[in-house]
Amino acid sequence: MSTTRRIVVDTDTGIDDAHTLLYLAGRPDAEIVAVTSVYGNCEEEDAARNIGYVTRLLGLDVPVFRGAGKPLEGAPHIAGYVHGLDGLGDRGFDRPEPPDAGEPAAEALVRLARENPGELDLLALGPLTNLALALRIDPDLFTRYRSVVLMGGSGPYPPPGTHLTVDANVNNDPAAARAVFSAPRGELVMVGVNVTSVTLLKEHAIAALRAAGTPRSRFAVQILDSYLDFYQQHWGRRIIPLHDPLAAGILLDPGFATEYALGPVNVVWHGPQARAHLMRTADGLPPAFPYEPAPPTKVITAVDSARFVADFVEVLTRP
Ligand SMILES: [Ca+2]
Numbered sequence: 001m002s003t004t005r006r007i008v009v010d011t012d013t014g015i016d017d018a019h020t021l022l023y024l025a026g027r028p029d030a031e032i033v034a035v036t037s038v039y040g041n042c043e044e045e046d047a048a049r050n051i052g053y054v055t056r057l058l059g060l061d062v063p064v065f066r067g068a069g070k071p072l073e074g075a076p077h078i079a080g081y082v083h084g085l086d087g088l089g090d091r092g093f094d095r096p097e098p099p100d101a102g103e104p105a106a107e108a109l110v111r112l113a114r115e116n117p118g119e120l121d122l123l124a125l126g127p128l129t130n131l132a133l134a135l136r137i138d139p140d141l142f143t144r145y146r147s148v149v150l151m152g153g154s155g156p157y158p159p160p161g162t163h164l165t166v167d168a169n170v171n172n173d174p175a176a177a178r179a180v181f182s183a184p185r186g187e188l189v190m191v192g193v194n195v196t197s198v199t200l201l202k203e204h205a206i207a208a209l210r211a212a213g214t215p216r217s218r219f220a221v222q223i224l225d226s227y228l229d230f231y232q233q234h235w236g237r238r239i240i241p242l243h244d245p246l247a248a249g250i251l252l253d254p255g256f257a258t259e260y261a262l263g264p265v266n267v268v269w270h271g272p273q274a275r276a277h278l279m280r281t282a283d284g285l286p287p288a289f290p291y292e293p294a295p296p297t298k299v300i301t302a303v304d305s306a307r308f309v310a311d312f313v314e315v316l317t318r319p
Contacts, residue, residue, distance in 0.1 A: 005121050005146075005252055006031045008112055010067070010105070012126030012169075013050035014041025014083035015227045016244040019316075020125060021051070022216045023245050025058040026315040030252055033120060034112060036065045036105035039076045040126040040172055042087030044069040045097070047126070050087050052098030057219060064098040067105030068129035071173035076127070079168060082230045089226040106133035113144035118186075123251055124150040125244040127169050132176035135183050142185035151247035152177065153276035155194030155299055156261060157287060165193040166273045167243075174267045174274035181265040181276060182294045189298045190265060190276070191247040195257075199246045199305040202239045205313050212317035220316050242312060249308045250300060256311075259302035264294035 007030055011017040024030045035055070037048040044067060051064050070076050084090035101108070109130060112120060122145045124131055131148075134141050142148050152169035170177040181188075206224065209217040228238040249256045264279045278299040279291045 004029050004031050006033045006116070006119060007121045007123050007251065008034050008036070008109065010036045010038060010109070010122065010124045010126060010130050011047060011051065012038045012040025012042065013047040013054070014079065014087045015089060015223050016240075016242065017041065017125050018050060018054050018088060018223060019220055019242070020244040020248045021054045021058065022220055023312055023315050024248055025060060026216060026318055027252055032060060032062050034063050034065060034108060036067045036108060036130055038067045038105070038126040038130050039069050039078065040168065041079050041083040042085070043078060046087045048098055049095035053088070053093055053095045057215065063101040065101045065103055065105040065108035068133065071127060071129055072132060072175040077168070077172055082227065084226045089223040091222055105130045106137060109134040110138045110141055113141055114138075117144050118146055121146050121251055122148045123248060124148065124152070125247065127172035128152065128176040128180045129173045132173070132179040135179050140184055142183050142188060145186065147187040147189060147251065148185060149189040149191065149247055149251040150180070151191050151196065151244050153190045153192035153265060153299070155192045155301055156278040157281045158194070159282040164270065164275070165197060166275050167193045170267060170276040171274050174269075177274070177276050178267045181267065181297060182292070185295060187298060189250065189300065191250055191300050192276070193243070195300050195303045196243040196246045197241050199242045199303060199308060200239050201242055201309060201312070203237065205309060206239070208313050209316060214317055214319055216316045242309065245312055246303065246308060249311065250303070256303055256308045257300045258304050259300075261299050261301050262296040263299065264291065265297045265299065266291050266294065
C-alpha cells in the first residue's frame with residue numbers, strides 16, 4: 001500500500017481550514033483528491049469560493065463538490081465574527097465560484113468511497129451535515145474509507161469544576177453529529193477542542209511565518225488578523241489555536257496524538273449548546289446517566305502540540 005494518504009476534505013473554509021489546505025498541499029505524504037463545501041465558518045457559497053481560491057493559489061487541480069447550506073434542522077450559526085464575513089478575514093481576495101463539478105457533495109462522498117474502497121481518508125473540518133446526508137445514501141459509507149478523521153467534539157467529560165468547551169462543528173448540526181457518531185465505521189477519529197484548543201500558534205511562530213515570505217506563509221498570515229482579533233479575547237495575547245490543521249496532522253501522522261480513548265460518543269445538550277462527548281468522565285468512568293450505545297470512536301485525549309506546531313510552521317515556510 002502506498003504511504004501517501006489520499007484525502008477527501010470536507011470544509012466550511014474559514015481561516016484554519018485554509019491553513020489546513022496549505023499544510024496538506026505542502027506535505028509530500030498527502031494528496032487532496034477532492035474537496036466538498038459546507039456552511040459554518042462562512043456561508044457555503046463563500047466556502048466553495050474560498051476552496052477555489054486556495055486550490056488555485058496552490059496550483060492544485062481538484063474537483064470542488066458543493067454541499068449543504070444549512071444544518072439538517074434549524075438555521076446555521078455562521079461565524080463571521082471569527083473568520084470575517086467571507087471566511088478568509090475579508091481581505092478582498094478575488095474569489096470566483098469554482099467550476100461546477102456536477103454532483104452534490106453527499107453523492108460525491110459516496111461515489112468516491114465506492115470507487116476507491118479502503119483507499120481514501122475523509123477529513124471533516126466543518127459541521128457534519130454533508131457526512132450525515134451521505135450516510136442517508138449509504139449507511140455503511142464510513143466502512144469504505146480507510147479512516148474518517150473529524151475536527152469536532154469535546155473529548156471525555158472534563159474534570160469537575162473545569163471549563164466546558166463547545167466546538168462550533170457539532171453545535172452547528174447536532175443531528176448530523178449524532179448520525180456520524182452512531183454510524184458503522186472502520187476507524188473514526190475525533191480531534192476535539194479538548195486537544196485543538198491547547199495546540200497554539202504563538203507569537204514567535206506567527207513571526208516565523210511572516211518572515212519566511214513563501215507563497216504559502218504569506219497567504220497564511222494575510223488571513224490571520226480577524227482570527228487573532230477574536231482569540232486575543234480568550235488569552236489576552238494575539239495567538240491562535242490550530243483546530244483544523246491538527247486534525248490533518250493526526251490523519252497523516254497518528255504519532256502527533258500521544259493518548260487516546262476508545263468508546264461511544266454521544267451528542268449531549270447543555271442549555272442551548274450541543275457538545276459531543278466520549279461517554280466517559282475524566283477518570284475514565286461512565287457518566288452517571290443512561291447513554292446511547294455507539295460503535296467506538298477513537299477520541300484523542302493528548303497531543304504533542306510542540307512537535308505538531310513545529311511541523312506546521314516548517315511545512316508552510318518551506319520554499
Ligand atoms: Ca472548519
